[in-house]
Amino acid sequence: MSVTICQSMGFVVSALGIGGVIASTCMDQWSTQDLYNNPVTAVFNYQGLWRTCVRESSGFTECRGYFTILGLPAMFQAVRALMIVGIVLGILGLLVCIFALKCIRIGNMEDSAKANMTLTSGIMFIVAGLCAITGVSVFANMLVTNFWMSTANMYQGMQNIQTRYTFGSALFVGWVAGGLALVGGIMMCLACRGLVPAESHYKAVSYNASGRNISYRTGPYKVGSGYEPEAKTRKGAGYEEAARSEDGRRSYPSKYDYV
Numbered sequence: 001m002s003v004t005i006c007q008s009m010g011f012v013v014s015a016l017g018i019g020g021v022i023a024s025t026c027m028d029q030w031s032t033q034d035l036y037n038n039p040v041t042a043v044f045n046y047q048g049l050w051r052t053c054v055r056e057s058s059g060f061t062e063c064r065g066y067f068t069i070l071g072l073p074a075m076f077q078a079v080r081a082l083m084i085v086g087i088v089l090g091i092l093g094l095l096v097c098i099f100a101l102k103c104i105r106i107g108n109m110e111d112s113a114k115a116n117m118t119l120t121s122g123i124m125f126i127v128a129g130l131c132a133i134t135g136v137s138v139f140a141n142m143l144v145t146n147f148w149m150s151t152a153n154m155y156q157g158m159q160n161i162q163t164r165y166t167f168g169s170a171l172f173v174g175w176v177a178g179g180l181a182l183v184g185g186i187m188m189c190l191a192c193r194g195l196v197p198a199e200s201h202y203k204a205v206s207y208n209a210s211g212r213n214i215s216y217r218t219g220p221y222k223v224g225s226g227y228e229p230e231a232k233t234r235k236g237a238g239y240e241e242a243a244r245s246e247d248g249r250r251s252y253p254s255k256y257d258y259v
Contacts, residue, residue, distance in 0.1 A: 003194030004102045006187055007118060011097050014125045014184025018090030020177025021132045025083045028053050028063065029168035031143055046168060049080055075142055082135030083174075086128040090181060093124030097188065119192040125185030132178030136171050143167060 028048035035044075044055045053063040066072060099106060100117035147164050 003191055006194070007100075007102055007191035010122070010125075010184045010187030010191060011094075011101065012184075013180050013187065014090070014097070014121075015094060017125070017129060017132075017177045017179070017181030017184055018087070018094060020173055020180060021083065021086050021090060021128065024132070024136070024170045024174035024177055025049060025087060027168075027170035027173065030139060030170045031165040032168045034147070034164040034166045045163060045165075047165070048168075048170065049076075049083065073142075075138060079135045079139045082131045082138070086131035086135070086178070086181075089124045089131070090128035093121040093128065093185075096124070097121035115192050118188055122185045122188030122192060125181050125188060127185075129178045129180070129182030129185060132174055132181065136174035136178065140167060140171055 028051060029046045030048045032046040033044055042057045046053055046055070051063045051065040053061055055061045069077070096117050098104070099109075100114050100121060102111075102114060143165055147166065
């Protein structure tokens, strides 16, 4: 029962994590405008992985997608790739995990096959969670670097005031989702150990004959033709050894010899 609970909980936690990774990738608020020095503004900017948006004080929001790929920074494209890889691995892991659940029987699938599928899905969830955490962390590092560079330029007395960006809500969703996927994958790997069938060890058993201590030995088996007479030797009155005739054939006593 504990194996089934661990596997089911791992599946649920991993599903929540993968759903959070998908939501984080699609969100637009990966970086938001820093309003520390200017809390009152008519325009609020925020950016995502796929488009940048501007929200006015009137409530009107306009978003514009990135119509270029080569013009984006290399680290930005790496973040995109990591999030997409995490989503693909997570979805494949969910499909494999559904068929590996112990509470679901499909044909005559053995427990060893379910254990292998559970381990495979667990590894996929772990890799997907690591990809999501790595992608969000790389984007956060880019934000921190640009923030302090913009701050340094502002304190140097430059006339051009640059817009600083800080962490958006999508980053926190991505961190939490990646952690959930990672924990779910670890739970699936732990459940795999309980699904592996225990190996059966057979011990040799010695059989002794009851009563007298008789030892049996195996020897070569001699196959006879079935037509050769069995030679018998008896000792007693009235029984003589069969004499050979002149032509070489063995002669046997008849019943009248004993009268």
